[in-house]
């Protein structure tokens with residue numbers, strides 16, 4: 001990765017010393033957007049106007065008039081927002097993110113299940129305002145802290161109970177060390193023996209303990225998420241989503257355009273998990289789990305016979321890694337990203353088109 005950030009406090013240049021800073025945005029859903037930032041995000045309103053030079057608007061302080069965001073009722077012909085139209089709130093840590101997003105969740109807003117890979121890999125949570133613009137709650141302070149992703153591929157808040165945080169990185173050691181995790185997701189020993197050593201594996205570690213894994217195997221025009229699991233006592237804490245986010249980020253940076261995954265139709269929990277991670281249903285394979293394919297007969301999950309396999313797919317937004325403009329001390333801008341070649345090398349495939 002190639003990123004720079006000016007660390008520490010910067011001053012305005014001598015010729016440019018504004019007493020306040022404001023940006024304005026048109027909103028096609030004015031009342032709902034004002035309510036979103038006022039009542040759900042919790043920003044204070046520092047000014048309002050109606051029919052002022054033909055415009056209606058509300059000004060929010062961040063938190064006072066020194067930094068302001070103005071929402072103006074859009075005219076009918078206004079263009080909609082772009083995917084990178086975002087307000088980013090850099091917070092101290094994941095606990096601060098959880099606290100900051102509690103009112104949103106309480107009011108029924110849910111995070112974007114498929115945020116940009118950069119935000120997912122850094123553990124940020126993204127909500128959408130009624131116009132579709134993102135509000136990013138990031139668990140680190142840009143300019144003060146390094147991106148969490150630079151401590152590994154991802155980081156999560158699984159350390160909130162005083163335990164070390166969870167880091168995700170590539171597993172380059174013996175796969176046998178992770179076999180018990182693979183077995184959490186594969187009932188057929190024969191099948192597992194056939195694929196455990198294929199592709200590449202991301203591992204989530206808390207300290208030195210492996211607490212989750214995700215295997216990526218190339219298939220034709222896509223990458224298959226072949227096997228993944230989180231240790232039972234740490235499930236439901238975001239580690240699975242973190243692993244998927246890291247996989248999405250790595251595959252997009254490696255130039256891949258699609259990730260596919262297959263799971264049992266009988267396992268409604270997994271179907272929910274993958275959809276919450278941004279996957280969409282693609283197809284159903286009938287009678288995929290039979291003694292002939294290595295599965296004992298009959299197996300029942302939650303009262304549903306294990307018979308059919310469901311394929312899900314997630315398109316990757318960008319063939320290159322996340323890119324951001326960074327302002328340096330001298331005022332010049334640098335666009336930083338994970339170049340495909342770096343990502344390909346990182347994935348261990350050398351400088352070939354295929355990262356696996």
Ligand SMILES: CC(C)(COP(=O)(O)OP(=O)(O)OC[C@H]1O[C@@H](n2cnc3c(N)ncnc32)[C@H](O)[C@@H]1OP(=O)(O)O)[C@@H](O)C(=O)NCCC(=O)NCCS
Nearest residue numbers: 184185228229230235236237238239240241263269272273
């Ligand atoms: C599937 C698995 C990897 C998910 O990991 P996890 O760390 O528990 O998942 P997360 O905490 O990141 O959950 C992300 C979301 O999916 C949901 N989810 C995860 N597992 C779920 C389940 N079994 N049932 C319903 N929802 C589930 C979470 O509630 C969360 O939803 P939210 O966004 O509404 O809060 C984990 O449950 C597991 O190891 N299962 C056993 C192995 C397995 O079946 N692997 C998949 C084989 S295809």
